[in-house]
Amino acid sequence: MKLTILGCHSATPRTNTNPTSQVLEIKNHMFLIDCGEGTQVELRRHKIKFSRIKHIFISHLHGDHYFGLVGLISTFRLLTRETELHIYAPKGLKKVITLQMKLSDSWTNYPLIFHELDSKKSELIFEDDKIEVHTVPLNHRIYTNGFLFKEKPYERKLDMKAVLKANINMAYFRKLKQGADVVNEDGELIKNETVTLDPRPTKSYAYCSDTKYSEDIIPIIKEADVLYHESTFLNKNEDLCKVTKHSTAKQAATIAKKASVKTLVLGHYSTRYNGYSLFKKEAQEVFENVLLAKDGVSFEF
Ligand SMILES: [Zn+2]
Secondary structure, eight states, X not given: OEEEEEEOBOSSOBTTBOBSEEEEEXXXXXXXXXXXXXXXXXXXXXXOOGGGEEEXXXXXXXXXXXXXXXXXXXXXXHXXXXXXXXXXXXXXXXXXXXXXXXXXXXXXXXXXXXXXEOOSSOOEEEEOSSEEEEEEEOOSSSOOEEEEEEEOOOOOEEOHXXXXXTTOOGGGHHHXXXXXXEEOTTSOEEOGGGTEEOOOOOOEEEEEOSOOOOGGGHHHHTTOSEEEEEOOBOGGGHXXXXXXXXXXXXXXXXXXXXXXXXXXXXXXXXXXXXXXXXXXXHHHTTOSOEEEOOTTOEEEX
């Protein structure tokens, strides 16, 4: 699982900082998460092939999370893309994008498929044989979702020594891997756990931006390997969280701790700050394993 931060700042694009966008590479997918201004330039900078992006997840319709989208859609068209593009976003985005395409008479020559979201409950929005994506309803000034990307469980491993000893016909190996008990050549029932080993653990990534401190998300993101939680402010500006419905680094760390995640990645920093080491320091007073997102940085988990 590889996470590339294209941008991790709030509000406006500036010379050296980009608004929110990131790419999650997991099980052969390149999922684009949010698409602030400048995203397509950053994709090029990181040599991420446009054709590999087939699914885009937009958390909410504040500009710093999606103003790069219409440009990206338009560039895909100019590059004569043919493959489908799926966009998962709050209801209303389709209207915005189609109006822009209509007025410029620039309809895409590839299928553009909108999956508009309006549920306030977590829902499964994408699934294939290896992965699931669920929404994480967040509490922000407008309708907002985070996203939980989760590998599906792997098959159990055969303990070949035990399998041979138990005299099980090869025809049953598939069933064993799927967790079933089977009958051996002597007609005896063999309990699955006596001849198989636990599968390799699955990985998960929870993206939660933008949101005020909300413990409602804990059951959904519980024990995620990695949690990206916004930390727009430091402690000294905690009062701004109430008005803007954002979080401090310490609040993000509290969620990480209560949800028992393995790693917390902080981001969505307010552009009022010049350095970010204090974000880490304040978060680590609550939760040890903290990484700071930085524009252009990749993490492998
Ligand atoms: Zn926002």
